[in-house]
Amino acid sequence: MSAIKRHESSPILSDAVEHGGLVYLAGQVPEDLSQDIRGQTREVLSAIDALLEKAGSHKSRILSVNIWLADIRQREEMNEVWKAWADPAHLPARATVEAKLGHPRMLVEIMLVAAKNT
Amino acid sequence: MSAIKRHESSPILSDAVEHGGLVYLAGQVPEDLSQDIRGQTREVLSAIDALLEKAGSHKSRILSVNIWLADIRQREEMNEVWKAWADPAHLPARATVEAKLGHPRMLVEIMLVAAKNT
Amino acid sequence: MSAIKRHESSPILSDAVEHGGLVYLAGQVPEDLSQDIRGQTREVLSAIDALLEKAGSHKSRILSVNIWLADIRQREEMNEVWKAWADPAHLPARATVEAKLGHPRMLVEIMLVAAKNT
Numbered sequence: 048m049s050a051i052k053r054h055e056s057s058p059i060l061s062d063a064v065e066h067g068g069l070v071y072l073a074g075q076v077p078e079d080l081s082q083d084i085r086g087q088t089r090e091v092l093s094a095i096d097a098l099l100e101k102a103g104s105h106k107s108r109i110l111s112v113n114i115w116l117a118d119i120r121q122r123e124e125m126n127e128v129w130k131a132w133a134d135p136a137h138l139p140a141r142a143t144v145e146a147k148l149g150h151p152r153m154l155v156e157i158m159l160v161a162a163k164n165t
Numbered sequence: 166m167s168a169i170k171r172h173e174s175s176p177i178l179s180d181a182v183e184h185g186g187l188v189y190l191a192g193q194v195p196e197d198l199s200q201d202i203r204g205q206t207r208e209v210l211s212a213i214d215a216l217l218e219k220a221g222s223h224k225s226r227i228l229s230v231n232i233w234l235a236d237i238r239q240r241e242e243m244n245e246v247w248k249a250w251a252d253p254a255h256l257p258a259r260a261t262v263e264a265k266l267g268h269p270r271m272l273v274e275i276m277l278v279a280a281k282n283t
Numbered sequence: 284m285s286a287i288k289r290h291e292s293s294p295i296l297s298d299a300v301e302h303g304g305l306v307y308l309a310g311q312v313p314e315d316l317s318q319d320i321r322g323q324t325r326e327v328l329s330a331i332d333a334l335l336e337k338a339g340s341h342k343s344r345i346l347s348v349n350i351w352l353a354d355i356r357q358r359e360e361m362n363e364v365w366k367a368w369a370d371p372a373h374l375p376a377r378a379t380v381e382a383k384l385g386h387p388r389m390l391v392e393i394m395l396v397a398a399k400n401t
Contacts, residue, residue, distance in 0.1 A: 048226075048280075048282055048283060049186060049280055049281075049283065051226065051228065051255070051280060053255065053256060056256050057256075058248060058253070059244055059247060059248060059251070059256065059259065060230075060256050060257060060258060060259040061256045061257060061258055062258070063258065064228050064229065064257060064258045066228050066280050067185075067186060067187070067280070067303075068285060068303060069303070071228045071229035071257070071258040071278075072258055073229075073257075073258040073259050073260060074258075074259065074260025074261070074262075108284075108287065110287065110300050110302050110307050111300065111307040111309075111394075111396070112296075113231075113260070113349075113394075115260075115262050119383045119384065119385060122385060126295055129295060130294060130295060133295070135294070137287070137289065138289060138292050138293075138295065138296050138297045139296060139297060139300060139307075140296060140297055140298070140299065140300045140307040140308055140309040140310075140394070141295070141296040141309050141310065142309060142310025142349070142351075142392060142394040143310070143385065144310075144351050144382035144383065144384055144392065145382055145383035145384075146262035146263055146264055146382055147237045147262065147263035148237065148262055148263075149237060149240060149261065156260060156262065158229075158231075158258070158260040160229070160307075162284075162285055162287055162302050162303070163285075164284055165284060165285065166344075166398075166400055166401060167304060167398055167399075167401065169344065169346065169373070169398060171373065171374060174374050175374075176366060176371070177362055177365060177366060177369070177374065177377065178348075178374050178375060178376060178377040179374045179375060179376055180376070181376065182346050182347065182375060182376045184346050184398050185303075185304060185305070185398070189346050189347035189375075189376040189396075190376055191347075191375075191376040191377050191378060192376075192377065192378025192379070192380075231349075231378070233378075233380050264380035264381055264382055265355045265380065265381035266355065266380055266381075267355060267358060267379065274378060274380065276347075276349075276376070276378040278347070
């Protein structure tokens with residue numbers, strides 16, 4: 048069977064799953080919920096950088112991204128942080144919609160699939 | 166062209182689609198909407214088991230999962246059923262957010278991509 | 284490294300990303316927000332046709348689709364347009380949930396992954 052490699056497994060999910068040249072990340076959420084949308088987005092994107100590196104990928108290799116915002120009106124603020132982080136020559140497909148997240152003060156969750164560096 | 170195999174097609178969608186070593190499942194929802202979140206989650210996970218078997222995969226080969234809950238506060242109850250079902254050595258990436266679903270009494274919908282047993 | 288080809292990149296995302304025999308589309312939304320759900324769905328599906336052609340795919344090769352509706356009660360109207368557009372012999376996996384979208388009059392957003400014509 049084709050190999051599946053899982054990283055950072057909790058009792059319910061794995062934060063990164065490698066298979067067939069791709070890496071699937073679990074929805075990443077901030078830990079410090081006292082932050083505003085900019086701070087929460089920065090924390091989530093840092094966690095994504097770390098997970099992608101662990102799984103042999105990189106933000107320039109992201110294919111598709113789902114972003115959920117607790118308040119869609121904060122999209123522009125999220126996008127400012129996103130633009131400062133993303134590789135402008137290698138931008139992924141992306142969809143951003145509003146959804147209530149796992150905690151009332153959680154403002155952003157980001158899930159993605161990326162190609163490995165191979 | 167690379168082969169695509171579709172299972173359980175309704176007039177609008179296919180419940181499972183095989184391509185390139187992967188299986189994509191449509192969002193699975195419960196039929197018996199009189200059940201609570203635990204019962205509805207159990208029914209959905211059983212439907213997923215059956216679809217994965219039909220498409221030549223298995224819950225231990227799931228890569229990434231999207232879960233929508235009509236009420237995010239029911240996440241812990243859903244997770245209890247999930248943990249009893251999931252293969253603890255082979256956990257997928259996963260994201261869970263709140264969304265209104267196709268019927269007011271529909272409490273959970275689950276969509277996923279899995280690797281085939283090959 | 285495996286090649287990634289990106290189409291129609293804006294400052295924040297690419298509308299289509301090709302990798303490994305697949306095409307990932309960004310969430311497509313209507314531009315003319317004066318339209319009702321039927322008109323908005325038609326506009327989005329036309330944009331999808333054009334993007335799939337540009338990226339070497341076709342609606343008959345779609346594997347999995349996410350649809351967000353600003354009002355889930357408009358699902359049947361969206362589905363009428365969907366059924367008139369979709370290839371009934373080649374239906375994808377699909378999930379449809381409610382979510383607030385990027386503008387108050389935006390009624391539908393559609394994101395998908397398709398196999399290339401190869």
